[in-house]
Amino acid sequence: MNAINFPKPPPCPEAEALRAEVREFLRVELAGRDARSKAESWSGHDAEFSRKLGAKGWIGMTWPKKYGGHGRNALERYVVMEETLAAGAPVSLHWVADRQSGVQILKIGTEEQKQKILPKIAAGECCFCIGMSEPDSGSDLASTRTKATKVQGGWVVNGTKLWTSSAHLADYMILFCRTGSVDSTDRHAGTTQFLVDMKTTSGMQIRPIHALSGAHHFNEVVFTDAFLPEDALLGTEGAGWKQVTGELAFERSGPERFLSSFGLVVELMRVLGRDPAERAAIALGRLQAHFITLRRMSRSISGMLQQGLEPANHAAMVKDLGTSLEQEIPEIARTLIASEPTAETTEDFLAVLAHSMLHAPSFSLRGGTREILRGMIARGLGLR
Amino acid sequence: MPEETDMLRETATRVFADHFAPRDLAAAEAGNWPEAAWAAVEDAGLTRALVPEEAGGYGVDPAEALSILRAAGGAAVPLPLAETMMASWLLAQAGLAIPDGTLSIAPVLPGDSLTATRNGDAWRITGTAGRIPWGRSVGAIAVLAEGPDGMVVASVPAGGWTVTTSANLAREPRDTVTFDAIVPRNAVGATLVDAAQLRRLGAAARCQQISGAMDHILALTVQYALDRKQFGKPIGKFQAVQQNLAIMASQTAAASAAADLAAEAVGQGMGVTAIGAAKLRCGEAAGTVASLSHAIHGAIGFTYEHSLHYFTKRLWSWRDEFGGEAEWALLLGRMVAERGPERFWADMTTHQ
Numbered sequence: 001m002n003a004i005n006f007p008k009p010p011p012c013p014e015a016e017a018l019r020a021e022v023r024e025f026l027r028v029e030l031a032g033r034d035a036r037s038k039a040e041s042w043s044g045h046d047a048e049f050s051r052k053l054g055a056k057g058w059i060g061m062t063w064p065k066k067y068g069g070h071g072r073n074a075l076e077r078y079v080v081m082e083e084t085l086a087a088g089a090p091v092s093l094h095w096v097a098d099r100q101s102g103v104q105i106l107k108i109g110t111e112e113q114k115q116k117i118l119p120k121i122a123a124g125e126c127c128f129c130i131g132m133s134e135p136d137s138g139s140d141l142a143s144t145r146t147k148a149t150k151v152q153g154g155w156v157v158n159g160t161k162l163w164t165s166s167a168h169l170a171d172y173m174i175l176f177c178r179t180g181s182v183d184s185t186d187r188h189a190g191t192t193q194f195l196v197d198m199k200t201t202s203g204m205q206i207r208p209i210h211a212l213s214g215a216h217h218f219n220e221v222v223f224t225d226a227f228l229p230e231d232a233l234l235g236t237e238g239a240g241w242k243q244v245t246g247e248l249a250f251e252r253s254g255p256e257r258f259l260s261s262f263g264l265v266v267e268l269m270r271v272l273g274r275d276p277a278e279r280a281a282i283a284l285g286r287l288q289a290h291f292i293t294l295r296r297m298s299r300s301i302s303g304m305l306q307q308g309l310e311p312a313n314h315a316a317m318v319k320d321l322g323t324s325l326e327q328e329i330p331e332i333a334r335t336l337i338a339s340e341p342t343a344e345t346t347e348d349f350l351a352v353l354a355h356s357m358l359h360a361p362s363f364s365l366r367g368g369t370r371e372i373l374r375g376m377i378a379r380g381l382g383l384r
Numbered sequence: 385m386p387e388e389t390d391m392l393r394e395t396a397t398r399v400f401a402d403h404f405a406p407r408d409l410a411a412a413e414a415g416n417w418p419e420a421a422w423a424a425v426e427d428a429g430l431t432r433a434l435v436p437e438e439a440g441g442y443g444v445d446p447a448e449a450l451s452i453l454r455a456a457g458g459a460a461v462p463l464p465l466a467e468t469m470m471a472s473w474l475l476a477q478a479g480l481a482i483p484d485g486t487l488s489i490a491p492v493l494p495g496d497s498l499t500a501t502r503n504g505d506a507w508r509i510t511g512t513a514g515r516i517p518w519g520r521s522v523g524a525i526a527v528l529a530e531g532p533d534g535m536v537v538a539s540v541p542a543g544g545w546t547v548t549t550s551a552n553l554a555r556e557p558r559d560t561v562t563f564d565a566i567v568p569r570n571a572v573g574a575t576l577v578d579a580a581q582l583r584r585l586g587a588a589a590r591c592q593q594i595s596g597a598m599d600h601i602l603a604l605t606v607q608y609a610l611d612r613k614q615f616g617k618p619i620g621k622f623q624a625v626q627q628n629l630a631i632m633a634s635q636t637a638a639a640s641a642a643a644d645l646a647a648e649a650v651g652q653g654m655g656v657t658a659i660g661a662a663k664l665r666c667g668e669a670a671g672t673v674a675s676l677s678h679a680i681h682g683a684i685g686f687t688y689e690h691s692l693h694y695f696t697k698r699l700w701s702w703r704d705e706f707g708g709e710a711e712w713a714l715l716l717g718r719m720v721a722e723r724g725p726e727r728f729w730a731d732m733t734t735h736q
Contacts, residue, residue, distance in 0.1 A: 269724070377634065
């Protein structure tokens with residue numbers, strides 16, 4: 001039952017000092033950006049913005065200086081994450097690399113991999129995608145069929161990855177695949193992670209998959225005898241499962257798990273005005289209470305990560321509660337303002353409402369479905 | 385969590401475990417006063433935990449002191465412990481002596497107002513206040529009253545009021561109290577505390593109790609799901625049940641985090657947003673947790689014989705005491721709307 005307690009995040013005056021600087025930077029950089037593009041949240045892509053953020057020293061903040069990092073703590077990093085999200089900054093180019101891929105390389109990569117890749121990530125010039133899901137391997141990640149076979153001087157990969165966000169833009173993928181034969185007694189055995197260079201690897205085809213909104217974020221990536229050199233191996237051959245699950249506390253606990261619809265709340269408040277009807281005020285007060293509580297829980301995890309803990313179950317709770325709130329926000333907004341959502345509008349509220357509604361289903365799918373998270377929590381309770 | 389919090393809470397947990405088995409809770413609901421339990425609580429010094437050091441307390445952080453109430457909630461402690469702690473705090477900050485024995489506070493409802501007038505060298509306290517916890521039986525009530533020159537606190541001993549008895553859903557006394565008391569000059573002190581602040585302290589206390597009760601309900605329900613067999617296996621092996629238990633766990637965790645925020649706020653200016661948000665979040669979680677715990681326990685959990693109801697009835701009561709979700713949400717919502725969308729985010733980042 002340990003996962004019920006979320007310890008108080010350690011006080012961090014440095015983080016609060018940094019906050020003002022980040023806000024001022026965002027005020028200048030995002031001036032003139034419309035509400036609709038801010039609503040993209042962490043799916044918004046802007047290479048110039050990511051480079052500028054990197055130049056400020058706000059990517060790879062917690063990594064050692066020798067790899068382009070800045071030796072800051074997790075709560076300082078948290079400030080940059082939450083402020084960029086709350087402001088609707090286009091962070092997608094560096095988000096995954098900063099959040100988990102770079103962390104993984106730092107933790108288990110070779111010295112050469114660290115020196116080659118981490119400084120580029122920290123500069124905001126290196127985009128990562130996550131090679132986990134496959135056509136027949138979604139929530140059941142261990143059933144991965146993509147296979148890397150050892151050959152002279154490296155590996156040959158065959159198989160298909162699916163729902164790969166930003167694959168068409170990415171510089172690297174961390175590929176999770178099979179290197180050993182399937183072991184019926186240990187489903188997690190024989191899996192390995194690789195660093196795939198998305199720009200130079202041959203035998204790899206990237207096909208766009210359009211979301212129901214028509215937007216192109218994710219892709220199908222087909223490997224046909226794609227060759228990976230020896231040094232593409234990330235971590236230890238056969239240790240893929242343990243490595244991949246270690247990423248989850250980072251992937252699931254951040255402010256992007258409850259702030260994806262934050263832009264809609266801001267637009268809703270604009271439309272409601274300073275003196276809203278009682279039922280609207282009640283809805284706003286409730287949203288505030290949920291945000292404050294989730295932020296506390298998420299920052300608590302940040303404090304735990306800083307101490308080197310891997311609070312995967314705490315993270316599952318934040319993601320379950322947070323994505324539920326994100327998905328509820330468009331439903332709340334539409335009951336307070338009589339309107340018909342449409343993308344063909346000059347009204348910010350309607351456009352952002354439409355955007356949130358069309359993207360909300362993904363919130364509880366990406367990064368592990370709600371049902372899988374609840375299964376993990378149940379396991380933590382001793383039920384499985 | 386700092387070590388002292390654990391120590392205080394562990395002491396409290398031990399005392400409660402010694403005195404509150406389900407049969408003791410049934411006796412208390414039937415109206416029997418658990419004298420020995422109260423004596424043990426007082427002997428352990430728990431009632432004075434919120435009193436500042438300069439007023440004879442131990443000088444523990446208020447958040448640590450309030451963790452006693454989390455333990456109390458987890459044992460459904462049928463004593464006016466939260467009320468005695470709050471009354472002691474109210475008396476202490478007005479510079480008044482703290483009587484031994486059980487205490488309560490008044491008023492607790494937003495519309496109620498009590499009056500203090502000078503009566504020669506003494507004071508006269510008058511007025512009616514509803515839903516006063518344990519009004520019928522406490523030794524004294526710390527009364528927040530409007531005096532001729534501002535708010536005062538009066539220490540009114542039993543005999544200074546009459547009661548019309550009532551109770552919350554858990555059969556905890558919640559009485560209408562009508563004061564007409566003459567108290568000496570040294571039983572009245574000026575205060576900077578107003579009724580809204582006292583309500584916030586009450587809300588923070590109830591958050592702790594709610595969180596503690598939810599911890600216990602979750603543990604009871606997980607154990608039941610592991611023990612109870614249907615279709616040849618424990619019901620906790622069914623995914624539908626597992627998913628509901630996971631929801632209970634997440635809501636319990638959210639309530640715990642919110643209750644922590646409220647407890648911290650008590651020692652840092654009693655901020656309305658932190659405490660209001662916490663009370664509303666705890667209240668919402670309480671409804672979900674109570675409902676799912678009963679769903680999983682099935683018919684046995686609906687009986688008086690099973691101990692679950694001592695905790696779920698408290699959740700259904702405590703979530704509305706010192707302000708339910710609607711009250712706090714309206715108050716917070718009006719504040720954020722007035723501040724406007726540009727400040728909504730920045731204001732939230734002032735919270736820990």
